[in-house]
Amino acid sequence: MSKKLRVGILGATGSVGQRFIQLLENHPWFKVTAVAASERSAGKLYGEAVNWKMTTCLSHSVAQLKIKLAKPPLKCDFVFSGLDAVVAGEIEEEFAQAGYPVISNSKNHRFDPDVPLLIPDVNPDHITIIDYQRKQRGYTTGFIATSPNCSTIGLVMALKPLDDKFGVSKVIVTTMQAISGAGYPGLPSMDIIDNVIPYIGGEEEKVETEPLKLLAKLKRNRFELAKIKISAHCNRVHVLDGHLESVSVKLKNKTSLNRVVAAFKNYRSEPQKLKLPSAPEKPVIVKNEPDRPQTRMDRDTDKGMATTVGRIRPCPIFDYRFTVLSHNTIRGAAGGAILNAELLFNRGYLKLL
């Protein structure tokens, strides 16, 4: 590429914003040129305002950017949004209206009927709803595209190969989620040391509904939600990063264990075909060891972009059960949104403005 697209980060000082900045360092297509945050930080240099929590160094070029208020215009060709849900809804619309593509990690627009809820390895075809969105909303160059919740993504990455081959009808899933999912400062340390918290506000609803849109069929600009019943139990456990999930699934068509394993192993999708820069080599890695995936051991597989599945075995009540692991702040947040941007760029939805 002769010239990189200029990127703005909305909510740049927060956890997700920092992860965007970290992951975009040395990105072959994109370059951070603008950072926006709330009034508390606006006007300061990023390097001075941010409480940098990544373990790699903050790049000098971003540290020197002056933080803007999260309002258009921003000096960039598109924006990533890591805004808090309290403000994300309106601000994202404002940017889209002003001509900026908005690749959002926030929940606000996920269920808008003209907004794609996108995982490039799962439903890349949903991207075309953007044309309809632009028409509906009168957006020109701008649009909104969203990523799913961090605990949804691992689950759906695992369900997709099964749904394609055998049809999924019922899912009971118990999550064991990392503390980083609560952001910073997030969870008080006294709450999680030597403890499990069996509740995460709003999380079970997301896990039970988002897969239905992600696995939906898009027909004449309407999403036909997948006909899957999901029951989720969401727990917070004492790990830094990585959401591990115990899953039991009922399939529409009976099949053998070998074919289930093969469905996971052989699954490939657009990001792999297009060799997108952040794409994992394989969307789903199957572990054969009886005690894998493990959160700390496997979360960073393929730079945190691969989903790991293991313990695939028959379920005495449903058909099969397994354990799935996904990195919640990489694949489940900033990394997933960057992969979305890569697909959107490939398809011509992102351009130099």
Place this chain on the structure above:
Amino acid sequence: MSKKLRVGILGATGSVGQRFIQLLENHPWFKVTAVAASERSAGKLYGEAVNWKMTTCLSHSVAQLKIKLAKPPLKCDFVFSGLDAVVAGEIEEEFAQAGYPVISNSKNHRFDPDVPLLIPDVNPDHITIIDYQRKQRGYTTGFIATSPNCSTIGLVMALKPLDDKFGVSKVIVTTMQAISGAGYPGLPSMDIIDNVIPYIGGEEEKVETEPLKLLAKLKRNRFELAKIKISAHCNRVHVLDGHLESVSVKLKNKTSLNRVVAAFKNYRSEPQKLKLPSAPEKPVIVKNEPDRPQTRMDRDTDKGMATTVGRIRPCPIFDYRFTVLSHNTIRGAAGGAILNAELLFNRGYLKLL
């Protein structure tokens, strides 16, 4: 009581053995008078041989006991067995044959057709199989009674009130189990720091089968196993004590949420009626807060003998779902076995020899 029964501890230096000794200090009916272990420790004073891992002090009287080999005779009226499964089977039989009641925490005899697998709050009536056992095996004063696995017990304490009132037909359960469940030295620290391990050898089989005997009907000296299908996912998480479980249940008879909650709250059983010394006031405590039970906050409820249930809510796939917590080394091991002994004493199965 004018005179306490004398207790021998088999496997006295191990984790479960230590917990027996701790919990029996100041017991109103029982007194530790003999400790037995393997050849490595036999002949030494208990206080010198043991690597004492309890946070309360080892009593002087037990510290001064000389460790015997785990073979009859022992100076005691009955024995608790915290033996490793590799050796427990034969040794327990040997003691029973020699006239000693054996209250075992080991898995070996749990499924013997003439041995009770006992939770006093759940199936106190199973105790009478001991008469049959004695006859079958030619035991005189001796017998074997067993306790369930530490991850079974919380689940069954929660299933019993539901099974009594509405009938339970299917259960999908995901456990988040404490490291103390693996004994000492048990789990290497490098394996569990910042990690979840989605596998515990043999555990899922126990959770899927033991409840069927615990909830069985005993008819003419035969256990009619409960007709419940159970699917278990067992995970090890970073907590010291306390097994937390996310449970979805299908009932035989439809009912309302209120009646499910009431079933938990109103459940009482023999230990409560008899006011056994180690009985919790209520077998099941219901928490109303949306984020409870939590492992560290609730595991010690009623000295670790109560089971705590919370987050009771409808399940979109089965009927209801909830979270249950039980202290794995107290109720789930030594404390549960002591409660068994208390019931057995009350019923006349334990006596001064």
Place this chain on the structure above:
Amino acid sequence: MSKKLRVGILGATGSVGQRFIQLLENHPWFKVTAVAASERSAGKLYGEAVNWKMTTCLSHSVAQLKIKLAKPPLKCDFVFSGLDAVVAGEIEEEFAQAGYPVISNSKNHRFDPDVPLLIPDVNPDHITIIDYQRKQRGYTTGFIATSPNCSTIGLVMALKPLDDKFGVSKVIVTTMQAISGAGYPGLPSMDIIDNVIPYIGGEEEKVETEPLKLLAKLKRNRFELAKIKISAHCNRVHVLDGHLESVSVKLKNKTSLNRVVAAFKNYRSEPQKLKLPSAPEKPVIVKNEPDRPQTRMDRDTDKGMATTVGRIRPCPIFDYRFTVLSHNTIRGAAGGAILNAELLFNRGYLKLL
């Protein structure tokens, strides 16, 4: 006692306030009758306003108390203050002026020249400065008495026996402090998981100065500060409760290791002689095992009121070195203040108002 003294808790909803309420349940001399907090909570029932973080149940009688603003009058004979340092200074003076004895856990008045900084096992004679304080400030029945910082107390409990017998001249101490010392919500979990933080704001200054007043001689209403140089390194580590400290001490008079050990073991003070209800049997427990005290294993010794010392050995640079452990939220906060109140009651400074 025919009638218990009525106690008010200032800052009742905070961490220290909760611990006061927990430890005062069933206290033989004192009874909580008033709870005060900030405007946010005032007017609500305590049981509804508090985010109860203790693992024992909140007593019904306290749960039913209506929270008052932290201003006199309060229905009580004296107050414990667990107020935040931002507001503690003035409020405590206001209560003292209004006739209430104030037993404070806050730092504000610790170095007032007419206020005792008190550990009953260390400097019970300092209590008489209260008479002078009352005269100076025109207080009638009221006064202010303070407790030291949570990381000071274990250190001073260990230095006192040595200072009495041999004189202490220099101390280099490195603390490894619990997360509960930062209160609630306090330390974010992402900051401490798999981490050590080598800094606690203001802590080193406290550890370096408070011992000088605690070990001071009180002569004609003036504190002659102890002539000890202290260098402190304060670190936050991943434990819930209990501050462990590695200490090297230089003595004024040379002595043998045996005599150092004996000085610790034989130390007794007023709380032991008076058998105060919260007094540990021995102020300092000496552990002989090479790897003790350990934070989790020993912090609860004697209900968290004893200080544990171990690894006593020569120091190649100073004279001796050792490890000391103290429970930071019991002995180092609420429990220590309650022991202060017990001594003050015994000496006639606390009465029915």
Place this chain on the structure above:
Amino acid sequence: MSKKLRVGILGATGSVGQRFIQLLENHPWFKVTAVAASERSAGKLYGEAVNWKMTTCLSHSVAQLKIKLAKPPLKCDFVFSGLDAVVAGEIEEEFAQAGYPVISNSKNHRFDPDVPLLIPDVNPDHITIIDYQRKQRGYTTGFIATSPNCSTIGLVMALKPLDDKFGVSKVIVTTMQAISGAGYPGLPSMDIIDNVIPYIGGEEEKVETEPLKLLAKLKRNRFELAKIKISAHCNRVHVLDGHLESVSVKLKNKTSLNRVVAAFKNYRSEPQKLKLPSAPEKPVIVKNEPDRPQTRMDRDTDKGMATTVGRIRPCPIFDYRFTVLSHNTIRGAAGGAILNAELLFNRGYLKLL
């Protein structure tokens, strides 16, 4: 380089051995061609015998190597030894005798008067003792070179710049060491959860003596030990990797804080001048934030090869104090030994055999 040197790993299945294999993947000069272990593993393929605990994948080429007994001959040009101290002494001598350069991480030969105890950034000149060693022992191409203990290395990296400029006379150091320092399975999880263990067998002796040889002057084949008194308190804390140390130092020549900071910042040594492949850009990184270095945040700086120093401030008893952090299994073990090999190769001590 046209051809890489062939490397053998002694103790290849252990923690240190695994780290060697991980860090040598893609090394520009060295290539693992032989793996040796105890009888239990010998004869098996490495990929089948090893319980791989690294979070990166085991390379196929090493997985396919057949494990040999740790006895010469081995197909390699030199060996790294991560052997257990129980056997390392003799085996290392045997290999050196057989002509193999032995770069050891074990403690056995560290204090042999003709063996270098080497940190390339600290005492690269000590390397010449190898010539004397060969003469003394009749070794031809073989020799033994050792690395210091994992808790020594961070300390000495920090002391060296100070000793060069101002002379160091006394050091009191308290370590907070990671669980990985105990190897695998190493520390039981029940021992370290919510705990600090104030003792690590043999560790304090190493920290107090190894720096004296590392900072020694080598004169006519004799090490004149540095005249520094060190007092060490070694603690195990709940972190995976990274040893953090609180240090107070007395200098021989008074100096200003600014010059102390500058000494750290400006320090450079042979690995930097020679641009050795594993050399950190700067041996010592100075952090200005008041709460750094932190174990998890800073241990991986410069691929775990840099030492991080922070909180540099005057000490009220000695002259200065600071916090130092070093990655114990990279710089403090396998990575440090690899850097030794790189220097040895540069100086001609390692060659194609």
